Amino acid sequence: MTVEVHDSEVDIVIAALQPNLTPFFQAWQPFFSRFHVIVVKDPELAAELQIPSGFDVKVYTKSDIDGLLGATSINFSGHSCRYFGYLVSRKKYVISIDDNCLPAKDPAGMTVDAVTQHMVNLKTPATPFFFNTLYDPYRKGADFVRGYPFSLREGVECMLSCGLWLHNADYDPMTHVVKRNQRNTNYVDAVMTVPLGAMLPVSGINVAFNREVLGPVMFPGLRIRKEGNHRWDTLEDIWNGLCAKVVCDSLGYGMKTGLPYVMRSDAEAGKALESLKDWEGVKLMDDVLPFFQSVKLSRNGVSVDGCVKELAGIVREKLAPKNPIFAKAADAMEEWTKLWKSHGAQSA
Amino acid sequence: MTVEVHDSEVDIVIAALQPNLTPFFQAWQPFFSRFHVIVVKDPELAAELQIPSGFDVKVYTKSDIDGLLGATSINFSGHSCRYFGYLVSRKKYVISIDDNCLPAKDPAGMTVDAVTQHMVNLKTPATPFFFNTLYDPYRKGADFVRGYPFSLREGVECMLSCGLWLHNADYDPMTHVVKRNQRNTNYVDAVMTVPLGAMLPVSGINVAFNREVLGPVMFPGLRIRKEGNHRWDTLEDIWNGLCAKVVCDSLGYGMKTGLPYVMRSDAEAGKALESLKDWEGVKLMDDVLPFFQSVKLSRNGVSVDGCVKELAGIVREKLAPKNPIFAKAADAMEEWTKLWKSHGAQSA
Numbered sequence A, B: 001m002t003v004e005v006h007d008s009e010v011d012i013v014i015a016a017l018q019p020n021l022t023p024f025f026q027a028w029q030p031f032f033s034r035f036h037v038i039v040v041k042d043p044e045l046a047a048e049l050q051i052p053s054g055f056d057v058k059v060y061t062k063s064d065i066d067g068l069l070g071a072t073s074i075n076f077s078g079h080s081c082r083y084f085g086y087l088v089s090r091k092k093y094v095i096s097i098d099d100n101c102l103p104a105k106d107p108a109g110m111t112v113d114a115v116t117q118h119m120v121n122l123k124t125p126a127t128p129f130f131f132n133t134l135y136d137p138y139r140k141g142a143d144f145v146r147g148y149p150f151s152l153r154e155g156v157e158c159m160l161s162c163g164l165w166l167h168n169a170d171y172d173p174m175t176h177v178v179k180r181n182q183r184n185t186n187y188v189d190a191v192m193t194v195p196l197g198a199m200l201p202v203s204g205i206n207v208a209f210n211r212e213v214l215g216p217v218m219f220p221g222l223r224i225r226k227e228g229n230h231r232w233d234t235l236e237d238i239w240n241g242l243c244a245k246v247v248c249d250s251l252g253y254g255m256k257t258g259l260p261y262v263m264r265s266d267a268e269a270g271k272a273l274e275s276l277k278d279w280e281g282v283k284l285m286d287d288v289l290p291f292f293q294s295v296k297l298s299r300n301g302v303s304v305d306g307c308v309k310e311l312a313g314i315v316r317e318k319l320a321p322k323n324p325i326f327a328k329a330a331d332a333m334e335e336w337t338k339l340w341k342s343h344g345a346q347s348a
Helices: A022-032 A062-069 A078-088 A114-123 A173-178 A211-217 A236-251 A269-277 A281-294 A304-322 A324-344 B022-032 B062-069 B078-088 B114-123 B173-178 B211-217 B236-251 B269-277 B281-294 B304-322 B324-344
Strands: A010-016 A036-041 A056-060 A093-097 A101-103 A158-167 A206-210 A254-264 B010-016 B036-041 B056-060 B093-097 B101-103 B158-167 B206-210 B254-264
Touching: A010 A078, A010 A114, A022 A101, A022 A114, A036 A078, A056 A078, A062 A078, A062 A324, A078 A093, A078 A211, A078 A236, A078 A324, A093 A114, A114 A158, A114 A206, A114 A254, A158 A211, A158 A236, A173 A269, A206 A211, A206 A254, A211 A236, A211 A304, A211 A324, A236 A254, A236 A281, A236 A304, A281 A304, A304 A324, B010 B078, B010 B114, B022 B101, B022 B114, B036 B078, B056 B078, B062 B078, B062 B324, B078 B093, B078 B211, B078 B236, B078 B324, B093 B114, B114 B158, B114 B206, B114 B254, B158 B211, B158 B236, B173 B269, B206 B211, B206 B254, B211 B236, B211 B304, B211 B324, B236 B254, B236 B281, B236 B304, B281 B304, B304 B324
Parallel strands: A010 A036, A010 A093, A036 A056, A158 A254, B010 B036, B010 B093, B036 B056, B158 B254
Antiparallel strands: A093 A206, A101 A254, A158 A206, B093 B206, B101 B254, B158 B206
């Protein structure tokens, strides 16, 4: 399916966790150059950023974050800095890709245009109420299979598109250490809607969403102690994705996963071993997932903002007693709804 | 992942809706020849079956069905005849493939061994409680992604494997008529567990299951009036799959979809147009799907047999008032649990 993508409706948001962005921008030039690019520099990063010319880029640094937000309970360091970009964007859609990812090639050897694929995912309907065994029914050459109710074939709006990774897959530190030589080479040529009620681990490595609608739930909420700036350290995107999925399910929106792939550079297994020693993520998810699987938002939450406030309250009530990290997550979620109201809830 | 597949644990069940099975058996020879094959001849089919030598085949006909079952409210004609094969099999696993399907080729040009792929699906765990974005985590080169709870990485037993179709996809008569030239050429190289609570349209064209466990729920329950012997006429497998999914969800079992593909021969669009005129399937699914999405079996149902009896009762209560076809389905479901107890619930 082809869709029209206008420059005026998309921002690319890049979190700069390393100073030299030249190879990254050069590789993405064919796909990024027509769009406005928001680079948010990790507030912990001292060195000056290197960004090649030829892009419509605006860089935000620690002083921009501090200047705009003042005192806030949200920690924007490391991978979480990208969420500041979501706040200052004025576009309908945001696409965010980690700075250690380059364009992938599909099995035919063609370079994947991740921007267009994300936009196709977001601009074609999602089908969360019944699984289509041939995957995306709107894709060229596909359709709804026998038994798919006709009343559901219009689909619903897709609000988030979760892309994947070739080469270095998005594993936790344990898996990186145990399978240090494993590389993902399996390009699965499919996009699917994650069914209503099913939870998925959304990765922030390669993601796009409808900022206008979903903005109030696109926050860095869960922050692990001693979180560094490696992906395997973080669960902020996983938590964010679970919150977004619960809200989408509650409001009747869809979420897709599958394409596009990006090519992700090697992990440093030695550093993964360091993280492993006191990584909280192992046990956290055993509390987190059952919570999200069972949480039900009231029918009163008719807006994303309302859903987030309600969800933050339930997190505080049910999860915070188990671990103070969840009380902080609830604080961050509530704080984000205020920040969004003041700074994010505006369109171009 | 490789698994051991013993001849003694698998039956191939083929419903013969056409007399000349020679090309079918010849094409499947490399994959079927080591297994016992149960052929059930459509009771409506008069002509004599042609089956090449070199196979361990047992053919069941109308007189076998009548002789074993006597008077029964279940109609075994057309595609439904295969379920008689499920009843008389004595193996742990059953694989069933429509007689108009031949082995497919994968993108590398290798002929797909559908038997082995189904058995890999059934013998490796399923993961219904959380979606793994890299699909089957047990596949070579894959794993559980970051954020996947470690407590869920053992998975649960997979009870049903739903395969797919290249060339002529499994569409309803409307889609066959409207898109008469559309062929499915997209080989998606992935197997996934359908999440807990998510419903899918299981196709009987290319399916495998654990007969010992799931047998009591593998029945031809829903029968459309004027159902012919074209796939697009039927919803018996869709209904069956929804029942099986609800039972699996209730008992903590998994169900997978994706691989293997089979190559399916062309539909006859002219005949699809005939079916279209009074096909009940269009409206039926608008009642059926919401029912299955909301049905909850009690915790008392600790066996598949118990779940089916309970489910039949709920069908009778909630769906039968809308359409007498559902009362007949409930009758068939209850009848099947009796037939299974008398004839099916035995292993080799």
